[in-house]
Amino acid sequence: MPSSPASEPRARNARGQGELLREQLLDAAQELVDEQGGVAQLSIRAVTKRAGVSPMALYLHFADRGALVYALVARGFSEFRAAVLASRDAADGPRARIEAMGSAYLAFAREQPALYSVIFGPLNPGGDRKEAGDKPLTGEPIGRESFEDLVEAVVACQAAGQARAGDAHDLAIGMWAALHGYATLRYARSGVGWPEEEAYARAVAAAWLG
Amino acid sequence: MPSSPASEPRARNARGQGELLREQLLDAAQELVDEQGGVAQLSIRAVTKRAGVSPMALYLHFADRGALVYALVARGFSEFRAAVLASRDAADGPRARIEAMGSAYLAFAREQPALYSVIFGPLNPGGDRKEAGDKPLTGEPIGRESFEDLVEAVVACQAAGQARAGDAHDLAIGMWAALHGYATLRYARSGVGWPEEEAYARAVAAAWLG
DNA sequence: TGTACATCAGTGAACGCGCGTTCACTGATGTAC
DNA sequence: TGTACATCAGTGAACGCGCGTTCACTGATGTAC
Numbered sequence: 231m232p233s234s235p236a237s238e239p240r241a242r243n244a245r246g247q248g249e250l251l252r253e254q255l256l257d258a259a260q261e262l263v264d265e266q267g268g269v270a271q272l273s274i275r276a277v278t279k280r281a282g283v284s285p286m287a288l289y290l291h292f293a294d295r296g297a298l299v300y301a302l303v304a305r306g307f308s309e310f311r312a313a314v315l316a317s318r319d320a321a322d323g324p325r326a327r328i329e330a331m332g333s334a335y336l337a338f339a340r341e342q343p344a345l346y347s348v349i350f351g352p353l354n355p356g357g358d359r360k361e362a363g364d365k366p367l368t369g370e371p372i373g374r375e376s377f378e379d380l381v382e383a384v385v386a387c388q389a390a391g392q393a394r395a396g397d398a399h400d401l402a403i404g405m406w407a408a409l410h411g412y413a414t415l416r417y418a419r420s421g422v423g424w425p426e427e428e429a430y431a432r433a434v435a436a437a438w439l440g
Numbered sequence: 441m442p443s444s445p446a447s448e449p450r451a452r453n454a455r456g457q458g459e460l461l462r463e464q465l466l467d468a469a470q471e472l473v474d475e476q477g478g479v480a481q482l483s484i485r486a487v488t489k490r491a492g493v494s495p496m497a498l499y500l501h502f503a504d505r506g507a508l509v510y511a512l513v514a515r516g517f518s519e520f521r522a523a524v525l526a527s528r529d530a531a532d533g534p535r536a537r538i539e540a541m542g543s544a545y546l547a548f549a550r551e552q553p554a555l556y557s558v559i560f561g562p563l564n565p566g567g568d569r570k571e572a573g574d575k576p577l578t579g580e581p582i583g584r585e586s587f588e589d590l591v592e593a594v595v596a597c598q599a600a601g602q603a604r605a606g607d608a609h610d611l612a613i614g615m616w617a618a619l620h621g622y623a624t625l626r627y628a629r630s631g632v633g634w635p636e637e638e639a640y641a642r643a644v645a646a647a648w649l650g
Numbered sequence: 651t652g653t654a655c656a657t658c659a660g661t662g663a664a665c666g667c668g669c670g671t672t673c674a675c676t677g678a679t680g681t682a683c
Numbered sequence: 684t685g686t687a688c689a690t691c692a693g694t695g696a697a698c699g700c701g702c703g704t705t706c707a708c709t710g711a712t713g714t715a716c
Contacts, residue, residue, distance in 0.1 A: 242692055245679055251692080267562055270480040273669065284694050285670085295670070352477055352628050371629055399633060404618070404643065411621030418562050419581055423609060433614065437647035452659055455712055461659080483702060494661050495703085505703070 240282035252291040254281050259302050263344045268351075269299055306345040307372050310338050314376060318383065325392040325435065328383045332409055332431030339413035340427070349373060350410060377406060387439060394440035401438050408434040450492035462501040464491050469512050473554045478561075479509055516555040517582050520548050524586060528593065535602040535645065538593045542619055542641030549623035550637070559583060560620060587616060594649070603649035611648050618644040 243250050258280035263269055274295055278285045292298040317334030321327045339346040350373050381402040387393035393401070409431070416424045425433065453460050468490035473479055484505055488495045502508040527544030531537045549556040560583050591612040597603035603611070619641070626634045635643065 242678085245691060248692055268480070270478070274671090275669065286672095286695080287693060289671080290692070350625065350628070371631060373629060374631070377629075377632060400635065403632065403634060404647070407621030407625055408614070408618045409621065410625050411617030411619065414624060415560065415617055415620050418560070419583060419587075421581060421584070422587060422613065424613060425610065437614070452711085455658060458659055484704085485702065496662085496705095497660060499704080500658095500660070 248290065251281070251283065251287065255283075255288055255291060255298070256302055256305060257281075259298060260306070260345065263302065263348065264342070267344050267347075269302070269344075269348045272299065274298070303348050303372060306342070307349050307376075310346070310349060311376050311379070313338050315379065318379075323392070324383070324387040324390045325439070328380075328387055328405075328439070329428075329431050329435050331380065331383060332405070332434055333428050335409050336413055336427040336431060340417070343417060346413060350413075377402065380406060384439070392439070404438045405434055408437070458500065461491070461493065461497065465493075465498055465501060465508070466512055466515060467491075469508060470516070470555065473512065473558065474552070477554050477557075479512070479554075479558050482509065484508070513558050513582060516552070517559050517586075520556070520559060521586050521589070523548050525589065528589075533602070534593065534597040534600045535649070538590075538597055538603075538615075538649070539638075539641050539645050541590065541593060542615070542644055543638050545619050546623055546637040546641060550627070553627060556623060560623075587612065590616060597649060614648040615644050618647070 255277055259272060259277045262272055262276055262280065266272065272295075274288050275285050277298070278288050281287075288298065292301065314331050314334045317330045318327045321330035353371055381398050384393060384398040384402050384405075388395065388398060412424070412430055424430070465487055469482060469487045472482055472486055472490065476482065482505075484498050485495050487508070488498050491497075498508065502511065524541050524544045527540045528537045531540035563581055591608050594603060594608040594612050594615075598605065598608060622634070622637075622640055634640070
Protein backbone atom coordinates (compact mmCIF):
# COMPACT_ATOMS: atom_id res chain seq x y z
CA MET A 231 0.00 0.00 0.00
CA PRO A 232 1.34 3.46 -0.91
CA SER A 233 2.05 6.01 1.74
CA SER A 234 -1.22 7.35 3.12
CA PRO A 235 -2.09 11.08 3.09
CA ALA A 236 -1.07 13.84 5.43
CA SER A 237 -2.76 12.36 8.47
CA GLU A 238 -0.09 9.74 9.06
CA PRO A 239 2.70 10.72 11.39
CA ARG A 240 5.53 12.58 9.78
CA ALA A 241 8.85 10.76 9.44
CA ARG A 242 11.67 12.65 11.04
CA ASN A 243 14.33 14.03 8.75
CA ALA A 244 17.53 12.07 8.22
CA ARG A 245 20.65 13.06 10.01
CA GLY A 246 22.11 16.24 8.55
CA GLN A 247 18.78 17.17 6.98
CA GLY A 248 17.40 18.97 10.01
CA GLU A 249 17.31 22.25 8.14
CA LEU A 250 14.57 20.90 5.89
CA LEU A 251 12.10 21.39 8.69
CA ARG A 252 12.82 25.10 8.70
CA GLU A 253 11.46 25.52 5.20
CA GLN A 254 8.53 23.22 5.95
CA LEU A 255 7.61 25.38 8.93
CA LEU A 256 7.79 28.52 6.83
CA ASP A 257 5.61 26.87 4.19
CA ALA A 258 3.05 25.93 6.83
CA ALA A 259 3.16 29.44 8.27
CA GLN A 260 2.60 30.94 4.84
CA GLU A 261 -0.44 28.75 4.27
CA LEU A 262 -1.90 29.87 7.57
CA VAL A 263 -1.20 33.52 6.82
CA ASP A 264 -2.96 33.12 3.48
CA GLU A 265 -5.96 31.56 5.16
CA GLN A 266 -6.15 34.04 8.00
CA GLY A 267 -5.40 37.11 5.93
CA GLY A 268 -2.61 38.26 8.17
CA VAL A 269 0.07 37.50 10.64
CA ALA A 270 -1.68 38.65 13.81
CA GLN A 271 -3.33 35.32 14.58
CA LEU A 272 -0.41 33.16 13.55
CA SER A 273 0.52 30.79 16.35
CA ILE A 274 3.42 28.44 16.93
CA ARG A 275 1.04 25.67 17.80
CA ALA A 276 -0.95 26.04 14.58
CA VAL A 277 2.19 26.19 12.44
CA THR A 278 3.78 23.12 13.99
CA LYS A 279 0.54 21.20 13.90
CA ARG A 280 0.21 21.86 10.19
CA ALA A 281 3.79 20.78 9.65
CA GLY A 282 3.07 17.56 11.54
CA VAL A 283 5.53 18.25 14.30
CA SER A 284 5.42 19.06 18.01
CA PRO A 285 5.36 22.71 19.08
CA MET A 286 8.82 22.39 20.54
CA ALA A 287 10.34 21.44 17.19
CA LEU A 288 9.94 25.02 16.03
CA TYR A 289 12.42 26.19 18.62
CA LEU A 290 15.12 24.14 16.92
CA HIS A 291 14.95 26.66 14.07
CA PHE A 292 13.49 29.90 15.42
CA ALA A 293 14.25 31.67 18.67
CA ASP A 294 10.62 32.60 19.22
CA ARG A 295 7.44 33.55 17.44
CA GLY A 296 8.82 36.90 16.35
CA ALA A 297 11.78 35.27 14.61
CA LEU A 298 9.41 33.03 12.68
CA VAL A 299 7.32 35.97 11.54
CA TYR A 300 10.39 37.93 10.56
CA ALA A 301 11.77 35.05 8.51
CA LEU A 302 8.42 34.62 6.80
CA VAL A 303 8.18 38.27 5.84
CA ALA A 304 11.78 38.39 4.67
CA ARG A 305 11.28 35.34 2.47
CA GLY A 306 8.06 36.80 1.09
CA PHE A 307 9.70 40.08 0.23
CA SER A 308 12.50 38.30 -1.63
CA GLU A 309 9.91 36.54 -3.75
CA PHE A 310 8.08 39.80 -4.34
CA ARG A 311 11.13 41.72 -5.42
CA ALA A 312 12.34 38.90 -7.65
CA ALA A 313 8.97 38.72 -9.37
CA VAL A 314 8.91 42.46 -10.03
CA LEU A 315 12.48 42.52 -11.34
CA ALA A 316 11.90 39.52 -13.57
CA SER A 317 8.92 41.24 -15.10
CA ARG A 318 10.91 44.42 -15.60
CA ASP A 319 13.74 42.58 -17.32
CA ALA A 320 11.36 40.86 -19.69
CA ALA A 321 10.01 44.16 -20.99
CA ASP A 322 11.36 46.28 -23.82
CA GLY A 323 12.26 49.89 -23.28
CA PRO A 324 12.26 52.07 -20.15
CA ARG A 325 8.60 53.02 -20.21
CA ALA A 326 7.43 49.46 -20.84
CA ARG A 327 9.69 48.32 -18.03
CA ILE A 328 7.99 50.63 -15.57
CA GLU A 329 4.57 49.50 -16.63
CA ALA A 330 5.69 45.88 -16.34
CA MET A 331 6.90 46.53 -12.81
CA GLY A 332 3.53 47.99 -11.93
CA SER A 333 1.65 45.04 -13.38
CA ALA A 334 3.87 42.56 -11.58
CA TYR A 335 3.41 44.49 -8.37
CA LEU A 336 -0.36 44.27 -8.63
CA ALA A 337 -0.26 40.63 -9.69
CA PHE A 338 1.74 39.67 -6.62
CA ALA A 339 -0.68 41.52 -4.37
CA ARG A 340 -3.58 39.68 -5.98
CA GLU A 341 -1.96 36.25 -5.78
CA GLN A 342 -0.64 36.61 -2.24
CA PRO A 343 -2.77 39.29 -0.60
CA ALA A 344 -2.00 38.32 2.96
CA LEU A 345 1.72 38.18 2.37
CA TYR A 346 1.60 41.46 0.47
CA SER A 347 -0.22 43.18 3.30
CA VAL A 348 2.36 42.00 5.80
CA ILE A 349 5.27 43.09 3.62
CA PHE A 350 3.92 46.60 3.06
CA GLY A 351 1.79 46.89 6.17
CA PRO A 352 2.80 48.35 9.52
CA LEU A 353 6.32 47.51 10.63
CA ASN A 354 7.07 45.10 13.43
CA PRO A 355 4.39 42.64 12.36
CA GLY A 356 5.11 40.10 15.07
CA GLY A 357 4.65 42.76 17.69
CA ASP A 358 0.97 42.84 16.98
CA ARG A 359 0.42 39.95 19.27
CA LYS A 360 2.78 40.46 22.18
CA GLU A 361 6.04 42.28 22.51
CA ALA A 362 7.85 39.63 24.53
CA GLY A 363 11.06 38.83 22.71
CA ASP A 364 9.82 39.87 19.31
CA LYS A 365 12.52 41.13 17.06
CA PRO A 366 11.63 44.59 15.79
CA LEU A 367 12.23 45.30 12.13
CA THR A 368 15.05 47.74 12.56
CA GLY A 369 17.32 49.20 9.92
CA GLU A 370 15.99 49.05 6.39
CA PRO A 371 12.21 48.71 6.54
CA ILE A 372 11.09 45.87 4.35
CA GLY A 373 10.04 47.15 0.95
CA ARG A 374 12.65 49.85 0.71
CA GLU A 375 14.80 48.07 -1.85
CA SER A 376 11.87 47.69 -4.20
CA PHE A 377 11.17 51.38 -3.92
CA GLU A 378 14.74 52.07 -4.93
CA ASP A 379 14.26 49.78 -7.91
CA LEU A 380 11.33 51.91 -8.94
CA VAL A 381 13.23 55.18 -8.57
CA GLU A 382 15.97 53.75 -10.75
CA ALA A 383 13.45 52.78 -13.40
CA VAL A 384 12.00 56.29 -13.36
CA VAL A 385 15.45 57.78 -13.83
CA ALA A 386 16.03 55.50 -16.81
CA CYS A 387 12.73 56.57 -18.25
CA GLN A 388 13.59 60.24 -17.92
CA ALA A 389 17.00 59.68 -19.47
CA ALA A 390 15.28 58.16 -22.49
CA GLY A 391 12.87 61.07 -22.77
CA GLN A 392 9.91 58.85 -21.89
CA ALA A 393 8.97 60.64 -18.70
CA ARG A 394 8.50 64.24 -17.71
CA ALA A 395 11.28 66.03 -15.91
CA GLY A 396 11.12 66.42 -12.16
CA ASP A 397 12.44 64.71 -9.09
CA ALA A 398 12.43 60.98 -9.85
CA HIS A 399 11.95 60.24 -6.18
CA ASP A 400 8.75 62.27 -6.02
CA LEU A 401 7.37 60.65 -9.14
CA ALA A 402 8.19 57.20 -7.76
CA ILE A 403 6.38 58.05 -4.53
CA GLY A 404 3.26 58.97 -6.42
CA MET A 405 3.36 55.77 -8.42
CA TRP A 406 4.04 53.64 -5.38
CA ALA A 407 1.13 55.10 -3.44
CA ALA A 408 -1.16 54.62 -6.45
CA LEU A 409 -0.13 50.97 -6.82
CA HIS A 410 -0.38 50.29 -3.11
CA GLY A 411 -3.80 51.87 -2.92
CA TYR A 412 -5.09 49.69 -5.72
CA ALA A 413 -3.42 46.60 -4.26
CA THR A 414 -5.00 46.98 -0.85
CA LEU A 415 -8.34 48.48 -1.82
CA ARG A 416 -9.39 46.55 -4.88
CA TYR A 417 -10.16 43.23 -3.25
CA ALA A 418 -11.30 44.71 0.05
CA ARG A 419 -13.83 46.96 -1.75
CA SER A 420 -14.50 45.07 -4.91
CA GLY A 421 -18.04 46.31 -5.51
CA VAL A 422 -16.97 49.61 -6.97
CA GLY A 423 -15.78 48.68 -10.46
CA TRP A 424 -12.01 48.53 -10.71
CA PRO A 425 -9.97 48.70 -13.91
CA GLU A 426 -7.80 45.76 -14.93
CA GLU A 427 -4.29 45.60 -13.55
CA GLU A 428 -2.44 46.31 -16.78
CA ALA A 429 -4.71 49.21 -17.67
CA TYR A 430 -4.33 50.66 -14.21
CA ALA A 431 -0.56 50.30 -14.28
CA ARG A 432 -0.48 52.18 -17.58
CA ALA A 433 -2.81 54.85 -16.24
CA VAL A 434 -0.61 55.34 -13.20
CA ALA A 435 2.45 55.72 -15.37
CA ALA A 436 0.58 58.19 -17.56
CA ALA A 437 -0.61 60.17 -14.55
CA TRP A 438 2.82 60.55 -12.98
CA LEU A 439 5.23 60.35 -15.89
CA GLY A 440 3.15 62.19 -18.45
CA MET B 441 -11.62 65.80 49.01
CA PRO B 442 -12.37 65.77 45.26
CA SER B 443 -13.06 62.55 43.46
CA SER B 444 -9.83 60.60 43.03
CA PRO B 445 -8.51 59.49 39.62
CA ALA B 446 -9.51 56.57 37.48
CA SER B 447 -8.29 53.92 39.91
CA GLU B 448 -11.23 54.26 42.27
CA PRO B 449 -14.18 52.01 41.55
CA ARG B 450 -16.57 53.35 39.00
CA ALA B 451 -19.97 54.47 40.24
CA ARG B 452 -22.76 52.74 38.46
CA ASN B 453 -24.96 54.83 36.22
CA ALA B 454 -28.22 56.15 37.57
CA ARG B 455 -31.46 54.49 36.68
CA GLY B 456 -32.41 55.20 33.07
CA GLN B 457 -28.82 56.13 32.20
CA GLY B 458 -27.67 52.62 31.40
CA GLU B 459 -27.02 53.55 27.80
CA LEU B 460 -24.16 55.80 28.87
CA LEU B 461 -22.01 52.73 29.41
CA ARG B 462 -22.38 51.84 25.77
CA GLU B 463 -20.57 54.95 24.66
CA GLN B 464 -17.98 54.54 27.41
CA LEU B 465 -17.26 51.03 26.21
CA LEU B 466 -16.87 52.26 22.63
CA ASP B 467 -14.53 55.00 23.84
CA ALA B 468 -12.43 52.46 25.71
CA ALA B 469 -12.38 50.18 22.69
CA GLN B 470 -11.26 53.02 20.47
CA GLU B 471 -8.39 53.84 22.81
CA LEU B 472 -7.25 50.25 22.73
CA VAL B 473 -7.51 50.08 18.95
CA ASP B 474 -5.37 53.22 18.72
CA GLU B 475 -2.78 51.73 21.02
CA GLN B 476 -2.70 48.33 19.37
CA GLY B 477 -2.90 49.60 15.81
CA GLY B 478 -5.83 47.42 14.92
CA VAL B 479 -8.85 45.49 15.93
CA ALA B 480 -7.42 42.00 15.83
CA GLN B 481 -6.20 41.96 19.43
CA LEU B 482 -9.17 43.80 20.87
CA SER B 483 -10.67 41.80 23.74
CA ILE B 484 -13.82 42.14 25.76
CA ARG B 485 -11.84 41.80 28.94
CA ALA B 486 -9.45 44.60 28.04
CA VAL B 487 -12.26 46.92 26.98
CA THR B 488 -14.32 46.38 30.11
CA LYS B 489 -11.29 46.66 32.34
CA ARG B 490 -10.44 50.02 30.83
CA ALA B 491 -14.02 51.17 31.28
CA GLY B 492 -13.85 50.12 34.94
CA VAL B 493 -16.54 47.53 34.64
CA SER B 494 -16.82 43.75 34.79
CA PRO B 495 -16.55 41.76 31.56
CA MET B 496 -20.18 40.79 31.82
CA ALA B 497 -21.34 44.39 31.70
CA LEU B 498 -20.46 44.52 28.03
CA TYR B 499 -23.14 41.97 27.24
CA LEU B 500 -25.77 44.41 28.44
CA HIS B 501 -25.02 46.46 25.34
CA PHE B 502 -23.44 44.18 22.74
CA ALA B 503 -24.41 40.67 21.77
CA ASP B 504 -20.82 39.55 21.46
CA ARG B 505 -17.35 40.70 20.49
CA GLY B 506 -18.27 41.01 16.83
CA ALA B 507 -21.12 43.38 17.61
CA LEU B 508 -18.76 45.60 19.57
CA VAL B 509 -16.28 45.72 16.72
CA TYR B 510 -19.02 46.44 14.21
CA ALA B 511 -20.38 49.30 16.30
CA LEU B 512 -16.90 50.73 16.71
CA VAL B 513 -16.19 50.68 13.00
CA ALA B 514 -19.60 52.12 12.15
CA ARG B 515 -19.12 54.97 14.60
CA GLY B 516 -15.63 55.61 13.26
CA PHE B 517 -16.85 55.75 9.70
CA SER B 518 -19.54 58.25 10.60
CA GLU B 519 -16.89 60.51 12.08
CA PHE B 520 -14.71 60.06 9.03
CA ARG B 521 -17.42 60.89 6.56
CA ALA B 522 -18.60 63.87 8.57
CA ALA B 523 -15.06 65.27 8.71
CA VAL B 524 -14.58 64.92 4.97
CA LEU B 525 -17.94 66.50 4.17
CA ALA B 526 -17.38 69.37 6.57
CA SER B 527 -14.07 70.11 4.91
CA ARG B 528 -15.70 69.95 1.49
CA ASP B 529 -18.46 72.34 2.49
CA ALA B 530 -15.97 74.85 3.86
CA ALA B 531 -14.18 75.12 0.51
CA ASP B 532 -14.98 77.42 -2.38
CA GLY B 533 -15.58 76.03 -5.83
CA PRO B 534 -15.76 72.47 -7.15
CA ARG B 535 -12.04 71.94 -7.65
CA ALA B 536 -11.15 73.36 -4.24
CA ARG B 537 -13.85 71.16 -2.73
CA ILE B 538 -12.25 68.03 -4.13
CA GLU B 539 -8.83 69.04 -2.88
CA ALA B 540 -10.31 69.79 0.53
CA MET B 541 -11.87 66.34 0.63
CA GLY B 542 -8.52 64.80 -0.15
CA SER B 543 -6.76 66.79 2.55
CA ALA B 544 -9.40 65.89 5.11
CA TYR B 545 -9.16 62.25 4.10
CA LEU B 546 -5.42 62.22 4.71
CA ALA B 547 -5.73 64.19 7.94
CA PHE B 548 -8.17 61.67 9.38
CA ALA B 549 -5.88 58.79 8.45
CA ARG B 550 -2.99 60.56 10.18
CA GLU B 551 -4.92 61.39 13.32
CA GLN B 552 -6.65 58.02 13.68
CA PRO B 553 -4.49 55.56 11.77
CA ALA B 554 -5.79 52.46 13.48
CA LEU B 555 -9.40 53.42 13.02
CA TYR B 556 -8.74 54.39 9.42
CA SER B 557 -7.13 51.05 8.68
CA VAL B 558 -10.09 49.21 10.13
CA ILE B 559 -12.60 51.29 8.17
CA PHE B 560 -10.87 50.78 4.83
CA GLY B 561 -9.13 47.52 5.57
CA PRO B 562 -10.40 44.01 4.90
CA LEU B 563 -14.08 43.52 5.53
CA ASN B 564 -15.40 41.51 8.44
CA PRO B 565 -12.89 42.94 10.90
CA GLY B 566 -14.20 41.04 13.90
CA GLY B 567 -13.74 37.80 12.05
CA ASP B 568 -10.02 38.12 12.31
CA ARG B 569 -10.02 36.64 15.73
CA LYS B 570 -12.64 33.93 15.71
CA GLU B 571 -15.73 33.41 13.64
CA ALA B 572 -18.02 32.34 16.46
CA GLY B 573 -21.04 34.60 16.37
CA ASP B 574 -19.29 37.48 14.69
CA LYS B 575 -21.57 39.55 12.55
CA PRO B 576 -20.23 39.76 9.01
CA LEU B 577 -20.29 43.15 7.35
CA THR B 578 -22.90 42.36 4.75
CA GLY B 579 -24.69 44.74 2.42
CA GLU B 580 -22.97 48.07 1.87
CA PRO B 581 -19.29 47.68 2.65
CA ILE B 582 -18.17 50.41 4.97
CA GLY B 583 -16.61 53.25 3.03
CA ARG B 584 -18.91 53.02 0.06
CA GLU B 585 -20.88 56.15 0.88
CA SER B 586 -17.73 58.23 1.02
CA PHE B 587 -16.73 56.94 -2.37
CA GLU B 588 -20.09 58.07 -3.71
CA ASP B 589 -19.46 61.49 -2.18
CA LEU B 590 -16.23 61.64 -4.13
CA VAL B 591 -17.86 60.60 -7.41
CA GLU B 592 -20.43 63.34 -6.90
CA ALA B 593 -17.69 65.91 -6.34
CA VAL B 594 -15.95 64.81 -9.52
CA VAL B 595 -19.17 65.21 -11.48
CA ALA B 596 -19.59 68.73 -10.09
CA CYS B 597 -16.05 69.52 -11.08
CA GLN B 598 -16.61 68.33 -14.63
CA ALA B 599 -19.84 70.29 -14.88
CA ALA B 600 -17.90 73.42 -13.95
CA GLY B 601 -15.23 72.71 -16.53
CA GLN B 602 -12.63 72.17 -13.83
CA ALA B 603 -11.92 68.55 -14.64
CA ARG B 604 -11.21 66.61 -17.80
CA ALA B 605 -14.03 64.69 -19.41
CA GLY B 606 -14.31 60.98 -18.87
CA ASP B 607 -16.13 58.58 -16.60
CA ALA B 608 -16.37 60.28 -13.21
CA HIS B 609 -16.42 56.90 -11.53
CA ASP B 610 -13.08 55.92 -13.05
CA LEU B 611 -11.49 59.21 -12.10
CA ALA B 612 -12.78 58.84 -8.56
CA ILE B 613 -11.31 55.35 -8.34
CA GLY B 614 -7.91 56.64 -9.31
CA MET B 615 -8.06 59.40 -6.74
CA TRP B 616 -9.31 57.10 -4.03
CA ALA B 617 -6.53 54.58 -4.61
CA ALA B 618 -3.95 57.37 -4.60
CA LEU B 619 -5.26 58.77 -1.31
CA HIS B 620 -5.54 55.36 0.29
CA GLY B 621 -2.03 54.44 -0.78
CA TYR B 622 -0.61 57.57 0.80
CA ALA B 623 -2.72 57.13 3.92
CA THR B 624 -1.54 53.59 4.59
CA LEU B 625 2.02 53.83 3.33
CA ARG B 626 3.24 57.18 4.55
CA TYR B 627 3.49 56.40 8.24
CA ALA B 628 4.36 52.74 7.77
CA ARG B 629 7.28 53.65 5.47
CA SER B 630 8.17 57.12 6.59
CA GLY B 631 11.85 57.03 5.67
CA VAL B 632 11.26 57.68 2.02
CA GLY B 633 10.43 61.38 1.90
CA TRP B 634 6.73 62.02 1.53
CA PRO B 635 5.11 65.24 0.32
CA GLU B 636 2.81 67.18 2.62
CA GLU B 637 -0.83 66.23 2.70
CA GLU B 638 -2.20 69.33 0.97
CA ALA B 639 0.42 69.22 -1.75
CA TYR B 640 -0.24 65.55 -2.33
CA ALA B 641 -4.00 66.07 -2.45
CA ARG B 642 -3.51 68.75 -5.09
CA ALA B 643 -1.11 66.56 -7.05
CA VAL B 644 -3.61 63.72 -7.02
CA ALA B 645 -6.34 66.01 -8.30
CA ALA B 646 -4.00 67.29 -10.99
CA ALA B 647 -2.99 63.78 -12.01
CA TRP B 648 -6.53 62.49 -12.41
CA LEU B 649 -8.58 65.56 -13.24
CA GLY B 650 -6.01 67.38 -15.35
C1' DT C 651 -47.43 57.91 54.45
C1' DG C 652 -45.76 53.00 54.30
C1' DT C 653 -44.50 49.03 52.14
C1' DA C 654 -44.25 45.25 48.78
C1' DC C 655 -42.53 44.55 44.48
C1' DA C 656 -40.54 45.05 39.85
C1' DT C 657 -36.88 46.89 37.41
C1' DC C 658 -32.40 48.32 36.40
C1' DA C 659 -27.38 48.36 36.27
C1' DG C 660 -24.61 45.89 37.02
C1' DT C 661 -21.17 41.77 39.70
C1' DG C 662 -18.65 37.16 40.65
C1' DA C 663 -17.17 32.68 39.94
C1' DA C 664 -16.41 29.29 36.85
C1' DC C 665 -16.06 26.62 32.24
C1' DG C 666 -12.97 25.04 28.63
C1' DC C 667 -9.85 26.72 25.20
C1' DG C 668 -5.46 27.95 22.81
C1' DC C 669 -1.47 30.29 23.67
C1' DG C 670 4.18 30.83 24.23
C1' DT C 671 7.55 28.83 26.56
C1' DT C 672 10.14 25.84 30.23
C1' DC C 673 12.36 21.61 31.47
C1' DA C 674 13.53 17.16 30.91
C1' DC C 675 13.68 13.27 28.05
C1' DT C 676 14.01 9.72 23.76
C1' DG C 677 15.61 6.93 20.29
C1' DA C 678 17.85 6.41 15.92
C1' DT C 679 22.28 7.06 13.62
C1' DG C 680 26.82 7.89 12.73
C1' DT C 681 31.79 7.75 14.48
C1' DA C 682 36.11 6.66 17.22
C1' DC C 683 38.65 3.17 18.85
C1' DT D 684 34.29 -6.48 13.27
C1' DG D 685 32.25 -4.92 17.71
C1' DT D 686 30.88 -1.63 20.82
C1' DA D 687 30.77 2.60 23.56
C1' DC D 688 29.59 7.11 22.91
C1' DA D 689 28.28 11.63 21.00
C1' DT D 690 25.18 13.84 18.14
C1' DC D 691 21.05 14.84 15.97
C1' DA D 692 16.07 15.46 15.29
C1' DG D 693 13.03 15.63 17.50
C1' DT D 694 8.92 14.49 21.70
C1' DG D 695 5.87 15.03 26.04
C1' DA D 696 4.06 17.02 29.99
C1' DA D 697 3.40 20.96 32.38
C1' DC D 698 3.39 26.11 33.75
C1' DG D 699 0.63 30.28 33.99
C1' DC D 700 -1.88 33.40 31.13
C1' DG D 701 -5.83 35.82 28.81
C1' DC D 702 -9.63 34.73 26.29
C1' DG D 703 -15.25 34.59 25.20
C1' DT D 704 -19.06 33.22 27.29
C1' DT D 705 -22.32 30.68 30.78
C1' DC D 706 -25.09 30.85 34.87
C1' DA D 707 -26.61 32.67 38.87
C1' DC D 708 -26.81 36.44 41.84
C1' DT D 709 -27.00 41.51 44.15
C1' DG D 710 -28.42 45.72 45.78
C1' DA D 711 -30.11 50.27 44.90
C1' DT D 712 -34.09 52.75 43.13
C1' DG D 713 -38.38 53.83 41.51
C1' DT D 714 -43.52 52.70 41.44
C1' DA D 715 -48.26 50.80 42.57
C1' DC D 716 -51.37 50.42 45.95
